[in-house]
Amino acid sequence: MKWSEKYLKRMREKAHEEALANENAIEVRDLYKSFKLPTERAWGLKQAIFNRLKGIKGFTKQEVLRGISFDVKRGEFLGIVGRNGSGKSTLLKVLSEIYVPDSGSVNVNGTLVPFIELGVGFNPELTGRENVYLNGALLGFSNKEMDEMFDDIVKFAELEQFMDQKLKNYSSGMQVRLAFSIAIRARGDILILDEVLAVGDAAFQEKCNDYFKSLHGNQTVILVTHDMGNVEKFCDRAILIENGKITCEGKPAKVTKAYMKLWD
Amino acid sequence: MGKSLFGKKNRVLLAELIKTDFKLRYQGSVLGYLWAVIKPLLMFAILYVVFAKVLRFGDEIPHYPVYLLVGTVLWNFFNECAQQGIHSIEQRGDLIRKLSFPKYIVVVSATSTAVINVLINICVVIVFALLNGVVPSLSWLLVLPLLVELYLLALGISLLLGAMNIKFRDVGSIWEVLMQAMFYAVPIIYPLSMVMNTSILAAKIIMLNPVAQIIQDVRWSLITHEAATEWALSGLAWGLVSIFIVIVVFILGVLYFRKKSKYFAEEV
Numbered sequence: 368m369k370w371s372e373k374y375l376k377r378m379r380e381k382a383h384e385e386a387l388a389n390e391n392a393i394e395v396r397d398l399y400k401s402f403k404l405p406t407e408r409a410w411g412l413k414q415a416i417f418n419r420l421k422g423i424k425g426f427t428k429q430e431v432l433r434g435i436s437f438d439v440k441r442g443e444f445l446g447i448v449g450r451n452g453s454g455k456s457t458l459l460k461v462l463s464e465i466y467v468p469d470s471g472s473v474n475v476n477g478t479l480v481p482f483i484e485l486g487v488g489f490n491p492e493l494t495g496r497e498n499v500y501l502n503g504a505l506l507g508f509s510n511k512e513m514d515e516m517f518d519d520i521v522k523f524a525e526l527e528q529f530m531d532q533k534l535k536n537y538s539s540g541m542q543v544r545l546a547f548s549i550a551i552r553a554r555g556d557i558l559i560l561d562e563v564l565a566v567g568d569a570a571f572q573e574k575c576n577d578y579f580k581s582l583h584g585n586q587t588v589i590l591v592t593h594d595m596g597n598v599e600k601f602c603d604r605a606i607l608i609e610n611g612k613i614t615c616e617g618k619p620a621k622v623t624k625a626y627m628k629l630w631d
Numbered sequence: 632m633g634k635s636l637f638g639k640k641n642r643v644l645l646a647e648l649i650k651t652d653f654k655l656r657y658q659g660s661v662l663g664y665l666w667a668v669i670k671p672l673l674m675f676a677i678l679y680v681v682f683a684k685v686l687r688f689g690d691e692i693p694h695y696p697v698y699l700l701v702g703t704v705l706w707n708f709f710n711e712c713a714q715q716g717i718h719s720i721e722q723r724g725d726l727i728r729k730l731s732f733p734k735y736i737v738v739v740s741a742t743s744t745a746v747i748n749v750l751i752n753i754c755v756v757i758v759f760a761l762l763n764g765v766v767p768s769l770s771w772l773l774v775l776p777l778l779v780e781l782y783l784l785a786l787g788i789s790l791l792l793g794a795m796n797i798k799f800r801d802v803g804s805i806w807e808v809l810m811q812a813m814f815y816a817v818p819i820i821y822p823l824s825m826v827m828n829t830s831i832l833a834a835k836i837i838m839l840n841p842v843a844q845i846i847q848d849v850r851w852s853l854i855t856h857e858a859a860t861e862w863a864l865s866g867l868a869w870g871l872v873s874i875f876i877v878i879v880v881f882i883l884g885v886l887y888f889r890k891k892s893k894y895f896a897e898e899v
Contacts, residue, residue, distance in 0.1 A: 371639040371642065371643070374639050375639050375640060375643070378639075378640075402897060412799045412801040412802075413801075415798075415799065460896070463730075463731050464731040465728070465729065465730065465731045465896045466896055466897060467893045467894070481729075481730065481731070483728075483729040483730075484729050487725060487726060487729045487730055488725070488726050488730075490651065490655065492654075492655055492658050493651065493654065493655075497651075497654075500647065501647055501648075501651055504643055504644045504646075504647035504648075505644065505647075505726065505730050505732070506730070507640050507644070507732070509639075509640070509643045510643065510647075
């Protein structure tokens with residue numbers, strides 16, 4: 368796999384250069400996304416045929432994103448806030464190419480590492496080490512790249528002695544620490560975090576806080592959260608999403624105030 | 632950015648998933664990977680006792696036990712491959728909902744264990760054949776392209792039905808029943824000559840099924856040229872029908888899967 372590793376590295380370096388050449392890390396234009404939600408039990412063949420015969424469409428269309436446009440500058444820490452069901456997570460999934468938008472465009476300059484959830488694909492029967500490599504492959508890193516990041520990840524998680532034990536023997540705190548360390552030590556140009564900021568005990572949280580502060584200006588991050596304290600602490604800029612539209616955008620203090628007003 | 636279908640990045644992921652499947656398959660069992668060999672041999676032993684010894688099938692067939700073993704090994708491969716493939720997308724739903732990668736990787740990695748198993752089992756068949764007094768010949772090499780044909784069929788079915796199964800979970804169940812029926816519609820336990828003695832037409836129809844064609848062709852190339860093949864039975868033109876079916880199923884599967892896979896993350 369030597370030559371393929373080289374190829375991968377070259378591709379990544381090229382992407383990285385392109386990312387540096389452009390001032391914007393992400394450009395989102397006029398994004399629309401809707402889902403077809405089954406009305407009654409439209410699951411299964413019988414119901415589908417039944418609905419067809421009776422002329423029932425079997426679903427209602429729910430518009431989740433309705434014309435979202437914004438830019439994220441290189442090195443910017445952007446916060447996205449909004450009520451439950453306002454479309455934040457859907458937006459992140461469209462940015463991460465998990466969902467296909469109905470219309471509009473997303474332009475990503477550089478490699479994007481999405482963490483919609485921590486430890487996706489973690490398997491309790493595998494060792495910590497094997498899980499790190501599997502997780503890395505799922506995020507698009509080669510084994511060589513993971514070799515380079517491995518020690519750093521393990522050190523940050525403070526799990527050096529446990530890497531050859533199966534994940535099922537980890538405490539839940541240790542599991543999230545490992546997942547979280549992969550998330551923030553993975554070397555992508557753009558990091559996407561969905562409500563996964565501080566995990567573990569107080570000491571570990573403190574360490575995470577310091578780390579996020581140190582990121583300032585060096586790493587593009589998009590963070591979805593409900594914790595307004597974190598928005599003000601870490602973010603350079605924030606946007607508020609309400610019913611699939613951006614209703615407030617700008618300085619964190621302004622956006623968090625608008626967010627609080629939603630309940631007045 | 633290495634996003635092409637068979638890009639390096641995707642191959643790294645495929646390799647990692649295959650490795651994981653392989654590691655986890657026989658976790659916690661004492662005999663471990665030996666089960667890959669033991670299970671089909673035990674299944675074969677049961678069929679052998681019932682059909683060769685009790686019902687006295689295949690008395691006139693040379694090397695009938697090897698004949699039967701080839702049938703069961705190939706059938707198990709096809710069955711396991713399609714079964715794992717069809718359900719792979721729903722089983723890996725957690726990944727598909729939260730990460731972006733080409734979805735075919737999930738299907739291919741799910742069928743990989745079956746591929747490894749059949750390669751091991753073909754070696755067992757060869758040892759068995761030699762013990763049974765089959766003389767090695769150059770035609771043994773034909774087994775490899777025939778295995779590829781069978782894999783393409785199973786993969787095509789996996790892609791097609793796997794994609795349908797996301798929307799209509801009934802598909803998986805229908806397929807299981809179909810497979811049960813197909814087990815008896817393919818000359819696995821009974822020799823094809825038994826059908827030919829009653830009705831040549833019935834035999835010809837049976838042989839249009841690619842699975843039957845492949846099993847008979849492997850028997851022909853591995854065991855004895857007396858095994859009836861589709862070519863010998865129906866002539867050259869008809870002999871191509873089953874290969875044609877395999878190609879059509881595979882292309883249909885790829886096209887349908889490509890169209891639907893964009894929305895797996897929302898539907899699974």
